[in-house]
Amino acid sequence: MPAPVESSKKRKSVKNGGAPSKRRAVAEEDTFAETLSKIQELENQITESRKHYNNIATLISMLNVEPSAKEPELAVAVSLCRVFSRLIAAGNLTESNRAAENEKIIVAWLKERCLEYQRALMAIMREADPTSQITALTLAMRLVKERITHIPGADNNIWATLFKDIVTAVVEANNGQDLQTEFVSKFVKEFEDVRFFTFVQLAEYADVRRSPETLDTLVSILSSCDDAPAADHEFESFFVPRETKTKQLNSVNAHKKRAQEAWLAILRNNLSQAQRKNLLRIMVHNIEPWFSRPELLMDFLTDSYNVGGATSLLALSGLFYLIQEKNLDYPQFYTKLYSLLDADLLHSKHRSRFFRLLNTFLASTHLPATLVASFLKRLSRLALNAPPSAIVVIVPFMYNIFKDHPTCTFMMHRTIRDKDVAADVEKHGMDDPFDNNESNPTRTNAIESSLWEIETLQSHYHPNVAAIARIISEQFTKQAYNLEDFLDHTYQGMVESDLGTGERVLRKTPVVEYQIPKRIFTDRLLEEDGGVDSGPAAFLREFWDF
Incomplete structure (x- = not known):
């Protein structure tokens, strides 16, 4: 019966398949230990005598980055970093004018090998796995520190060459989220000189038209930096120890200027609509504090404000900051603001943000009553088709505006003194004098109209909306409503408040x-x-x- 015997042999082979795996693992461990021993031997020989400098080329060839940098030998990379750090500290990469010709040749050869090693580190940062990328970043930054510390006059040159390559590799790394996080948290946030030159290099890098994906990375890195330093900030944390403090690195204005240039380069680049919205969201807290001249944001903000829709809503806060703090002249501001009051506004996810700003914009008692009345009338008209969560914001908002602008309060109740006209209105009704199609808020005739829409909402199907709409018909005994109590309501939350806390007791049958x-x-x-x-x-x- 050969078949069962053959089957038995196959099962035995599968069952005992673990033995070769163990042998293979032991063999791999022996190979790794042998490789480490060889690397250490080559490194020790370089340290002992100059005649073994060719071992540097051998180690570079062992890095395994020639065809691809996806699987580099990190042990070799670490060993080479130690080798070049010793050579730099000993002055072996510094060329003197009095040196013999053969010495100059050796120095030039060492410099070439160092550049070759640096290029290998950049390739690892671009293509390898996250662990290898972070290791390569640490080694490259170690070289930056050693070369600036031990090579006289190399400060600006290293920041402009090697560090520039590092920043470029960090930005362009494949799947480099972990690498970028490491770079920002361990170097940019920790050391003020690294942050300064990061701004310099990002400004230069973003000055060229880049892809939307690359711009996302640049925005992420810049917005992750610490807050802008205060005017009395003391610069103490430096990556490279300094005996003498340079003027630029110890100047708050110099740091802000470099950050300003970096942000401006991004704002002028090939931004998509989504990226423009993202920048507008972080404008006030992350971008404007770095600008020593915020008026440079004027073109970006006004262009965004003129786009319309959600982009205009997001541009409001930044633009108002320039108007309030920097005396920006925007004569059509309220006309444009009035145009934003459309059917989409009350359904927008930025509704709460808009009402906070609108509350600020209409707070001034110097605004003409015709303009304020137009905003009130437009909001009441939009409320007829608004979701309940938006209506419960509009009514308290209007209550507060009436308190600030009492000249508009007669819009809530009008008495026709002419008896003949009153009889005719009672019999045939009357047209609303408000011109909903007029774009200029001072010409809508809203001041001649009334808020009949709010009275209509007092019969709203949602009891909370009907109850809050009735405050317009009651005496204004309350000083003002806290708008924040109403801004974050949602339709789902309003339903859950009625249904989610047990059975509700009905006072009367609906x-x-x-x-x-x-x-x-x-x-x-x-x-x-x-x-x-x-x-x-x-x-x-x-x-x-x-």
Whole structure:
């Protein structure tokens, strides 16, 4: 019976398959230990004698970054960093004018090998796995420190060459989120000289048109930096120890100027609509504090304000800051602000932010009553089609505005003194003098109108909305409402407040119909007297065939 025997052999082979794996693991450990021993031997020989300098080329070839940097030998990279750090500290990479020709040749050869090693580190940072990327970053920054510390006059040159390559590799790294986080947290935030030259290099890098993905990385790095230093800030934390303090690195204005240049380069670049919105969200807290001349943001903010929609809403706070603090002249500000009051506003996720700013914009008692009345009337008109969570913001907001602008309060109640006109209005009604299509808020005739829309909302299907709408019809005994108590309401939250806390006790049975009809699709005359089909339901019956 050969088949079962063969099957048994196969099962035995599978069962005992773990033995070769153990042997393979032991072999790999032995190979790794042998490699480490060889690396250490080559490194020790370089330290002992100059005649073993060729070992540097051997170690570089062992880095495994020629075809690809995805699987580098990190042990070799660390060993080479130690080698070059010793050589730099000993002055072996510094060329003197009095040195012999063969000495100059050796120094030039060492410099070339050092550049080759630096290029390998940059390749690892761009292409390797996150752990290797972070290791390469640490080694590269170690070289920056050693070269600036031990090579006279190399300060500006190293920041402009090696450090520039590091920043470029960090920005362009594949799957480099961990690398960028490490760079910001361990170097940019910790050391003020690193932050200063990071601003310098990012400004230069962003001066060229970049892809949207690259711009996202630049914004992420810049916005992750610490807050702008105060005017009396003392600069003490430096990556490279300094015996003499340079003027630039110890100047608050110099740091802010470099950050300002970096942000401006990004704002002038190839920004998508989503990126523009993101920048506007962080404008006040992350960008403007770094600007020693905030007026340079004027073009970006005014262009964003003129786009319309959510972009304009997000640009409001930054633009108002320039108007208030820097005396920016924007004569059509309130006209543009009035144009933002459209049907989409009350459904926007930026609604709360807009009402906070609008409350600030309309707080001045020097604004003309015609302008304020237009905003009140437009909001009340929009409230007719607004979600309940927006209506509960509009009514307290209007209450506060009426308190600040008492000349508009007669919009809540108008008495027609002419008896003939009053009789005609009662019989035929009247047209609303408010011009909803007028773009200029001073010409809408809103001051001649009334807030009948709010009275309509007093019959709203949602009881909370109906209750809050009634405050306009009551005496204004309250000084003001805290708008923050109403801004973050959502429709879901309003429903849960009614249904999520147990059974609600009803004071009275809710009314389903005001008048219960006896018939729906037939008129009494038509049904009982056989009259002509011309009653009120005739139009409705045209849609069905009975």
